[in-house]
Amino acid sequence: MSVIQTPNGYTLDDSGQRVVVDPVTRIEGHMRAEVNINSDNMITNAVSSGTIWRGLEVILKGRDPRDAWAFVQRICGVCTGTHALTSVRAVEDALGINIPENANCIRNIMQLSLQVHDHLVHFYHLHALDWVNPVNALKADPKATSALQQQVSPHHPHSSPGYFRDVQNRLKKFVESGQLGPFKNGYWTNPAYLLPPEADLMAVTHYLEALDFQKEIMKTRTIFGGKDTHPNWTVGGVPCPINMDDTGAVGALNMVLLNQVHQIIKDTKTFVDNVYIPDILAIGQFYKGWLYGGGLSSQNVLAYGDIPDRANDYDLSRVHEVDLRDPEQIQEFVPHSWYKYPDGVKGLHPWDGITDPDFDVSSAKGSSHNIEQLDESASYSWIKAPRWRGHAMEVGPLARYIVGYAQGHEYFTEQIKMVLTNLDVPLEAIFSTLGRTAARALEAQWAADQQLYFFDKLMTNIKNGDSTTHSGEMWDPQDWPSEAKGVGFTEAPRGALAHWIRIKDTKIENYQCVVPTSQWRSCETFTVSTPVLPAPRM
């Protein structure tokens, strides 16, 4: 038994009962969580372990830097495209390539489609089953559900009692079949489910509506990137030419496809405004007591920024306090990871990062093929632990909204005020699971608006005679310096993401990714041995 203090002021106590959850579901990838709970059923210790390693950083060594995006895009198929975009930016940074304005607009529309899609799917299809009880929806009165729907979102067209009765009947048939599929073994009798049956039926209906609609959102990426999931990208711009007037380019962007993009974007905004936002407010009314689970959001949050208004606008000193090039700021540590560094304790800046696997579970309870309990005093995860100036940081939509609020960004501030007023909770309430869930919805709304902005910008450029989507500069490796290094970053749906690349003799010498979901958000706990600077506070 031991008690330790984390650098962020939490006390971890591994006495009491140990509970192991493996796999953690409704995430991308493979994760295990072990927690200790005390006699009051409160969690006193948490151990999160990434249970697979795929070795992409090793695979990239010696390859053509212009190919890297296609490999790293496969890091994540949920936040598909984000890693590819980060990668082409890293290579462009290393080689000093400027991309055309049209490429910037198209990349932004693709990335914003992902933001909306990811948040929508995250809420309805991954997260909602923690709040919404499909079994309880069977008890709902369709008329009352219809009244509720018309009250929370008067403009949503699907709101008749008959519509909800049909959904309920289908759900009833599904439950009576005894084959509950993905809903099997849910904790449906748990008193933590707080929605009345009518709200459950409305939410389950929107689970299905959102499942139908989400595929539309990503068609923008199929048009611009040829396919989705995992569209095509290219260093120097985007691989979709624009041809408004000439012959011979069947399949290039033309008026038909641009019209289609415009319609998808407008429909996306309508769905977010009429379904997602009203649901967050309606469901939030019942769960506004969920003001725990705030993580580090009231202490340390980190956002790199993304969606540049102008192409090639990455002046870090003007917008950001974070300097991704500073060897003292972003570092990765491996004291509890299944990797080894020559000096095991010191953190490494990603340009000097090392990925050298060193799997060892000899001190865990059980066997290597059936681990009963990990030993958190030893190595216990495939995740490297990133730190900013020695601090663990929360990243993601809530982090971005807190930074935006602190900066006085008007759009974010107005949205946050709207939620606080509607739910009648104080500002501090955003540092919570409730706040994080709301931030995703608000960001989806922002992203839908931004898509319209960049679509207009793209059309204005084309109207003014600019149809360039790719810069040919520095494409030929013969023009490259013998050595170069670069960093690319984006705001992935789950948070700040950056890739660092070193190029030597036209090949990748080193490639390191520091990623949000599996690193910033679920890394190991430890106390860094280097002096810790005062934590940034909002």
Added chain:
Amino acid sequence: MGLSPAYAAKIADAMETKPRIPVLWLHGLECTCCSESFIRSAHPLAKDVILSMISLDYDDTIMAAAGDDTIMAAAGHQAEWGCVQAAAPNPTGATPIHKVPGIGNTPIIKVPGCPPISEVMTAVITYILTFERLPSLDRQGRPKMFYSQRIHDKCYRRPHRLSGIHQFGIESNADEVGMTAAGIVGGAVAVHAAVSAIKRTQQKGDQE
């Protein structure tokens, strides 16, 4: 799938009256793009597959329960060939489905792609449920109906390439710039080249 209208009733019958076949979706060394592609299926819709066609009893990505303790269909490049993590030097020793010990003579249908096209995945399911047999497979174990053409055969740039226009960045034709850039990089793009050549326009809409 090119079925005659007479089959519509048969499909509807298969969907509505039989107990749904239990499906366990095991996620190996993957990035979940297969699941993301699956939920983008337009015909049939993903919700109809889950609610009416199969019983998806185990899937890390969407199932409500956590910490829970089988014809085999393998979806995606990962399951077929080992996908991106099997690229040299394959540091994790990633292994495709047919080389997993103990698989034996279990019939395997390979549906490769990174990710596989959503409608190809759902069509394989629909085919099995409707005809109560496995689709004809090519020598690599892939359904013949989807994997008989290379993606290059459908590329609208192919005539340009065959005409000798392939040098990037020289032509003023906007059509060449960009996609050619993606095309000439080589290795990585081969990942896409090996996939089913069924038209991507299924996801794009109804333009073609």
